[in-house]
Amino acid sequence: MPAALRIQVREEAREEVVRCYEETTDAETRTRYQMVVLASEGHTAPQIAPLVRRSVDTVARVLRRYQDEGVAGVPCRR
Numbered sequence: 241m242p243a244a245l246r247i248q249v250r251e252e253a254r255e256e257v258v259r260c261y262e263e264t265t266d267a268e269t270r271t272r273y274q275m276v277v278l279a280s281e282g283h284t285a286p287q288i289a290p291l292v293r294r295s296v297d298t299v300a301r302v303l304r305r306y307q308d309e310g311v312a313g314v315p316c317r318r
Contacts (some may be wrong), residue, residue: 249280269315272302
């Protein structure tokens with residue numbers, strides 16, 4: 241089982257994620273922003289996965305991309 245990934249999100253960065261969450265029209269992108277919001281509230285990837293109905297690996301990948309790239313790294317890459 242993957243390690244329980246936790247991230248720290250500054251308040252202004254969290255506000256930007258929430259804004260992106262509210263403005264996007266793509267359902268998958270909205271779910272991915274929700275992952276970051278939940279992580280900013282202290283939830284780990286294994287805790288978030290069942291809430292958003294995605295695998296722990298997907299949640300961890302989104303959170304790592306957010307850490308590396310900010311909000312630009314959150315949307316799905318097809």
